Structure formats: C-alpha cells, structure tokens
Amino acid sequence: EDQVTQSPEALRLQEGESSSLNCSYTVSGLRGLFWYRQDPGKGPEFLFTLYSAGEEKEKERLKATLTKKESFLHITAPKPEDSATYLCAVQAIAVSGTYKYIFGTGTRLKVLA
C-alpha cells in the first residue's frame, strides 16, 4: 500500500539549533516529492519540489534532499518564525494511469527563542 510517513511527529528546537525532518515513502511510480509549510488554520505553503534521487533544493535556512526511499528537510540555525507544521507529499502514478497525491501527517516544529 502506498504510504508517506513523516518523523518525528513533533520537534522542539532552541533558536540556532539545526536539525532534520524525515519523510519516508513507499509508492510505485513516484513522479515528484513536495514539501510544504502549514501555519495553524491556514493553507499549506509550497516550499520545494524534488523529482529524482540525489536532487537538492535550498531556500534560506531550509534545504531539501531526496533519495530513493526518503527525503530530508534540513533546517539550519532555525528562528522562532520557522515554527510551523512541515508537510511532505508525493505525486505518484495510480493503477488507472492518472496521478494520485498522498500527504504525510506532518512534523510540528516549535523553535524556542
């Protein structure tokens, strides 16, 4: 069964304390992996798209990487404003030949000043 699992579920960091969030996936026909940030009560905000193993994308304090089984979101020297839920999603090919979209349940990040 297709699955996207994110870990940890929750993470508390001190300001400046770097860490990584994990997204492991088991899907057939992966077409892309996406990272989003979601603030409480708001719609997810697009961060990165990764298409192939070995690919890396960077934006400010965030860096996303992809292997054949998982993706990491590295957060370098985080600030309190980085506090949010980070969601991982995969786009894969369904049996019908169309696409399907599977989201993980997210990692709730809290950065303390």
Next chain:
Amino acid sequence: DSGVTQTPKHLITATGQRVTLRCSPRSGDLSVYWYQQSLDQGLQFLIQYYNGEERAKGNILERFSAQQFPDLHSELNLSSLELGDSALYFCASSEGVTRYEQYFGPGTRLTVT
C-alpha cells in the same frame, strides 16, 4: 497570498443539509484539487480536475461531488451532511502541464451541527 481564493471562509450548517464551496485557481493554472483536513488529521486528497475534466479521484465520499467550469473555477458540493464532515476544506491549483506543485487557498471551515 497564493493567488487561490476560496469562499466562504466559514460555513455553519445542520446535519442533512447541502453546501457548496467555491474555489478560483491562480491565473494560468489549469488543475484544481480539493482536500479535506479534519482536526489533528492530515490532508486527505478528494479529487482533481484538469481543464474541466476529472483527472484523479481520492477518498471522496459519494455524498460529495465537484466540478470545474469553463472559466476554471471549481465547486465542491457536500450533501446529506454529517457531524463527521466538519473540517477544513482546501482547494489548491497547479499549472498542471509541466509543473505540479500545488498552491493552496486559505480554506473553508465547515461546521456541521
């Protein structure tokens, strides 16, 4: 601001009723997606439309239906509402031809009493 608009922001209705949620995608985006997010739950993919045609279907109940109109806006119809349908409903859009990252609207919070 993602450029995706959703109306209404809040909706309170009674069990057994029917409601319609509306979404306007970003300018130039051909794909529209609908998601349900219950309290403390992950995003559940409901359905996708591309240029007016249904492209992919997720865990959408038979009581729910959607359509995308020629001007590309979309509506999600929820009928015979139950208490368990209370959730945030998000619409997202993507260019859908060569780019698949999704841009989410602010959501409609549905409360069924």
